[in-house]
Amino acid sequence: MTGELTPRPPRPMRARKAPWVAGVVVLAVAAAVAALIVNLVEGSLYFYNADEAVEERADIGDRRFTLQGAPIGCSIVEGFSGDEPVVAFSLSFGGAAVDVVHHGDPAELFQADVPVVLDGAWVEQPPPVEGFAGIADDGWHFSSDRMRVKHDNDYINDDEYAERSALSDAGADSTGVVCEA
Amino acid sequence: MSAGAVKTGSRTTRLLGFAVLVGVLALILLGFFGAPEDDEQRDAVRMIFVHVPSAFLTYTALVITAVGSAMWLWKRSRWWDIVAHSAAEIGVIFCGLTLFTGSIWGRPTWNTYWDWGDVRLVTTLILFLMLVGCLALRSAGGDEDAVATRAAVVGLLAAVNVPIINRSVEWWSNRTLHQKSSLTDGNLEDLTLFTLVVGIVVWALFFVWAMIHRFRIGWLERQLRAIDLETALVQRRAEASTESAGETSQ
Numbered sequence: 001m002t003g004e005l006t007p008r009p010p011r012p013m014r015a016r017k018a019p020w021v022a023g024v025v026v027l028a029v030a031a032a033v034a035a036l037i038v039n040l041v042e043g044s045l046y047f048y049n050a051d052e053a054v055e056e057r058a059d060i061g062d063r064r065f066t067l068q069g070a071p072i073g074c075s076i077v078e079g080f081s082g083d084e085p086v087v088a089f090s091l092s093f094g095g096a097a098v099d100v101v102h103h104g105d106p107a108e109l110f111q112a113d114v115p116v117v118l119d120g121a122w123v124e125q126p127p128p129v130e131g132f133a134g135i136a137d138d139g140w141h142f143s144s145d146r147m148r149v150k151h152d153n154d155y156i157n158d159d160e161y162a163e164r165s166a167l168s169d170a171g172a173d174s175t176g177v178v179c180e181a
Numbered sequence: 182m183s184a185g186a187v188k189t190g191s192r193t194t195r196l197l198g199f200a201v202l203v204g205v206l207a208l209i210l211l212g213f214f215g216a217p218e219d220d221e222q223r224d225a226v227r228m229i230f231v232h233v234p235s236a237f238l239t240y241t242a243l244v245i246t247a248v249g250s251a252m253w254l255w256k257r258s259r260w261w262d263i264v265a266h267s268a269a270e271i272g273v274i275f276c277g278l279t280l281f282t283g284s285i286w287g288r289p290t291w292n293t294y295w296d297w298g299d300v301r302l303v304t305t306l307i308l309f310l311m312l313v314g315c316l317a318l319r320s321a322g323g324d325e326d327a328v329a330t331r332a333a334v335v336g337l338l339a340a341v342n343v344p345i346i347n348r349s350v351e352w353w354s355n356r357t358l359h360q361k362s363s364l365t366d367g368n369l370e371d372l373t374l375f376t377l378v379v380g381i382v383v384w385a386l387f388f389v390w391a392m393i394h395r396f397r398i399g400w401l402e403r404q405l406r407a408i409d410l411e412t413a414l415v416q417r418r419a420e421a422s423t424e425s426a427g428e429t430s431q
Contacts, residue, residue: 046298046356066357068296107292110222117358148291153360155226156369157217 008134047117051094057140064121067100068150069093069143073112077132088127090135099127099134101143109149118169120144183362189397197390201279204383211376219373225325228286229342230376233363234384235279240343241388242272243308246315247340250333259403262329265336266319267395271388281307291358303343311339325406 050069053060069091076089085111087102100118110116120143127134127141134141213229219226249265252258283302284294296302315335321327350361363369369377 046358048302048355049355082239106291111221114221148293148296148358150358151221151290151360153363153366155219155222155229155363155373156368156370157220 003084006119027092040072049093050091050098051096053098053122053142054096054136057169062121062123064119067091067098067120067144070115071112072097072109072135075132076112076130077136079129079131081128085128088129088134092135097134097136098135099125099132099136099138100143101129101132102144102145102147104145104147105148107149110147114152115150117150118142118144119146133139187401189394189401191393192394194390197393199219199387201383201387201390204329204379204386208376208380208383211372211379213228216373216376217370220267222290225286225289228282229363229373230380232279232286233377234380235275235282235428237381238384238388239272239275239308240347241310241385242268242275243340243343245392246272246336250336250340252397253329257326259329262333262402263399263403264356264395265333267392267399268317269332269339271391272396273309273316275384276305276312277387280309296358299358299425300353301346301357301431304346308339311335311342315339324399 006130047066047068048056048060050067053065053067069090070093071089076087078085078087078097080086081101084103087106088100089102090099092098097151100120102118102120107116107140123143124139125141126137126139182341208230212227216227245268246265247266247312249261249263252261267275283305287296288294315332318332318335321328350359352359354361364377
């Protein structure tokens with residue numbers, strides 16, 4: 001039993017690593033982080049903006065993708081596609097407009113000029129909603145079934161908003177598309 | 182309470198704790214009754230008074246974790262190791278709170294609790310998991326120095342995520358559901374801004390209070406381990422002496 005307390009011979013010292021090893025490790029980690037950032041910045045595609053979606057329509061085909069743009073106020077119509085209740089509207093971004101037919105309930109904060117992010121696909125057919133005259137009117141529409149609202153970071157109360165809206169209404173739609181009277 | 186009980190509180194922490202309680206009361210009053218509702222989000226905007234301060238303190242905790250980790254790796258100072266450990270533990274609470282409040286806020290405003298396509302959301306979740314991993318490493322046991330070193334490396338790697346999270350809404354400005362910074366880029370109504378600043382101050386006071394207590398607990402745990410080891414050695418030596426004496430007498 002007493003042998004357990006006998007001091008053990010010290011373990012041989014491990015050879016000290018050369019300083020360049022630490023340098024290589026630091027460089028490797030830095031390179032990995034840089035690669036991660038570059039990859040994230042260049043490779044990440046969460047949604048297509050309306051102008052990109054129109055431009056790349058041929059490449060996208062009929063696969064599902066996510067679209068972003070701001071609804072144009074005068075275009076929003078609640079109607080039916082067959083027996084199904086839908087919301088039809090046109091949205092715009094970067095000077096391009098897209099006609100949208102959204103199946104299901106719109107988001108709580110869905111309103112003109114507040115951008116939305118939609119999941120769906122291109123359909124080569126005019127929007128099948130009675131009473132909806134799309135602003136794009138190009139023989140295509142985007143059929144969506146999931147809507148998120150991309151609100152901004154302006155937090156203002158109703159009084160200030162009313163003043164701002166009055167100024168905005170005096171000119172063109174903030175999306176850049178002028179609604180016809 | 183027994184006479185020998187050790188406390189982590191002091192006059193300073195009691196004052197801090199009192200200030201936090203008063204601050205939380207003020208924040209509730211300002212948040213619910215003082216600050217106006219938003220033109221778009223209505224009452225849902227009030228979540229900003231908890232969500233943004235939580236995110237701010239998450240970043241703060243990560244910076245302290247990174248500094249503590251780096252100092253441990255450089256100086257092998259146990260003091261810095263306990264600082265890193267304490268900040269990581271508090272950071273995981275604030276990070277969890279940020280994710281939770283963001284999710285609750287997202288439902289009425291974005292129309293979703295979560296979106297896997299959003300860079301800020303996903304990188305914040307990665308940060309949370311890294312912090313949990315860092316704490317799991319510490320609780321796994323083993324050689325104290327080796328555990329501290331492994332946790333320090335994970336703590337530093339987790340901190341790399343902070344600038345990515347913070348700048349994500351700028352780098353992916355048109356590729357993220359999350360809005361840009363409310364404090365630096367936003368347009369905040371006066372009382373909304375004031376309440377938000379109060380929220381940050383209150384959360385910061387709570388952070389300091391929790392850091393002091395957690396650090397003192399860590400320091401006491403360390404001392405206790407050292408005392409336990411010393412006691413075990415003394416007892417073992419005593420046993421060995423007794424056995425040795427018995428063998429000699431026979």
